[in-house]
Amino acid sequence: MPEKVLLVDDEKDFLDVMAERMRARGMEVKTASTPSEALALVANESFDAIILDLQMPEMDGLETLKKIKSKKPELQIILLTGHATVQKGVEAMKLGAMDLLEKPADLSDLTAKIQAASSKRMLLVEKQSEEKIKKILTTKAW
Amino acid sequence: MTLPAEIVGTAGLEFFGRISASISHEIRNALAVINEHAGLLEDMTLMAEKGVPLDPGRLKRTAGAVLKQVQRVDGIVKTMNRFAHSVDEPLKRVDLAETVELIVRLFARFAAVRQVGLSPESPLTSVSVATRPFQLQNLIGLCLDYAMQSAGAGGTVKLSIAPLPEGGADIRFAGLPVSALTEAPLTGEVAQALLGATRAVVSLRAESGELILRLPAKIEGVS
8 A cells, every 4th residue: 555645834836846756656646735634634544644834824834733732643744954953853753753854855765765654554543443453452351 | 321241242142153153043044055066077077088988067057056046155154144243333323224124144154944924115115324234133133033033933024124214223123913012022131131222112912913112313422
């Protein structure tokens, strides 16, 4: 199954060309140019990885990361930024980001991280399902 | 007058750092787009080697997109160069219209992040003043920060320059909602030191929703 990726960046030219290249590699890609657009997509769909710009109008990347993680903790978020500082990187990791890459990034590196994100997410989802089943087995009277 | 040199110096470095970080961010964004287009050309070449015909229209669009980013970076670098040279002479005669235009360009990204529009009068009135150019830029930056904060997301800060009969000029930052003008502007230590260094006075005109930065025609030491 192809990896399903959400790209979030306020640079429309970047979104378009990046999405085109990722689709050419067999990925299913959705794009959002604002954090609110991204949050709406996340609420209704599931993604293997989210590539998120750290600095955007409306809401910064860390705030968006927090909101996504509070709704869907299993989602794997890779921050992609032209404005990275060590402090921001550490903060992002503490908030649950899977990785932080600086722009311009190498698509092969990013693809490898997306594949790793997809595997990690599958493991988390499996674990969540297992826990749900255990809970049902221990609480329901059969 | 003895300048609070340490405060002005530290504030200047912080201002320079903030602007440089913003410029490097903008350049990286443009480079990222160029990088992806170069990658796309590589992808198309690989496909062509496998027998997929090249689409001339797609190539033309890619070339256009790269050119657009090159022009963008050229504009950013020109602005950065003008800003960098503003520390060449500590005291100098400057055109306020050019100074305000430069700061508006340098603050475009900060404004976009705050979702505030910056709208300088077109054209801005040209007024020459003898001042400390770098400290003046720093001060206009602080005024813009205050104005953008007051205007809030969705607001627009309108900038204009009004010459004074006795020489000098007012730089006006309009479009600020009266309800947001609750705090006195530029009361901090840094702002006070910069106001002192440029002999400027800042005031609020709440009824018209304006912040006004009044600058003298000249300060000591400049002809």
